[in-house]
Amino acid sequence: MSRTILCFGEALIDFHGEGNDARGFPRAFVPFAGGAPANVAVAVARLGGDAAFAGMLGKDVFGDFLLDSLQREGVDAAGVARTDEANTALAFISLDAHGDRSFSFYRPPSADLLFRPEHFHEDGFKQATVFHVCSNSMTDPALAETTRDGMRRASDAGALVSFDLNLRPALWPREIDPRPLVWPALQLADVVKLSAEEFAWLAVDGEEVVLEKLWEGRTRLLVVTDGPNALRWFHPDAEGELPAYSVPAVDTTAAGDAFVGGLLLRLAALEPSGDRIDHLISQLPRLHDALRFAAACGALTVTRQGSFIAMPDENEVLDFMENHA
Secondary structure, eight states: OOOOEESSSEEEEEEEEEEEEEEEEEEEEEEEEEEEEHHHHHHHHTTTTOOOEEEESSSHHHHHHHHHHHHTTTOOEEEEESHHHHHHOOOEEEETTOOEEEEEESSSOOOOGGGGGSSSSSHHHHHHHEEEEGGSSSSSHHHHHHHHHHHHHHHOOOOEEEEEEOOOGGGGGGOOOSSSHHHHHHHOHHHHHHHHHHHHOOTTTTTTHHHHHHHHHTTTEEEEEETTEEEEEEEETEEEEEEEOOOOSOOTTHHHHHHHHHHHHHHSSSSOTTOOOOOOOSSSHHHHHHHHHHHHHHHHTTTTSSGGOOOHHHHHHHHHHHHOO
């Protein structure tokens, strides 16, 4: 039985600033392969999992670079489509002294926005035990519907559906409130991952309102991360928190994606069933182990610069967990 984790959305070039001049501006930008769902696919592959990626790349040198990078990492890229109607998306990243990042996106227009339902390979859904997306695929109406279509098709095929909000305000038109646009996707996901800032952003009427709205949909597990602070988890019948790892941060760019990759790898090992998350919640040590493993993946990633290249392998994660309480 396949345990493939299929990630859908954007793959883009992250240009990281290096060497500031006297005014604080980067002297150069170095390209790294990235993009949130693509990062998750690479994280899974680095950890020894079966990962696949679906999305649209431009027929340009950056698209070539990303496709080659995915394949070199062992990610199944059969679901990648190419177009000459738009270029591959770019992001320029600046880091502060604490490794926290700010983004300048060159999107839209970009190739990833042109992916449509007919570009999905039906075999991908049949082989997937997990289907993962994030909100960067919700910024364009047609792509948002494509994303929801993929979530529904994956669910109908028996896959666990995962949604990481991964909110990037710079990608949304200023006059648009993303909240009502991301909620339909949130309610289609079995597993939702938020940062503490994103949870607060959604919870304009209180956290309980957010939880009730999630439980009205398909969601059975919400995980809220907060950097080095304790992470929180919620289920309709239970909730809890676990301490996180505290490490010196070099670059936080792909830490959340590494966390998601680690968590999904553990969830993919669950026996396929409609109540697999409920069954996991009944085995708290197993849930806690999955969350600690995911937290270790994220912690290791912030100690390195880059996106794809920052992802740890399984031995690194297990050694880290053994040496860090």
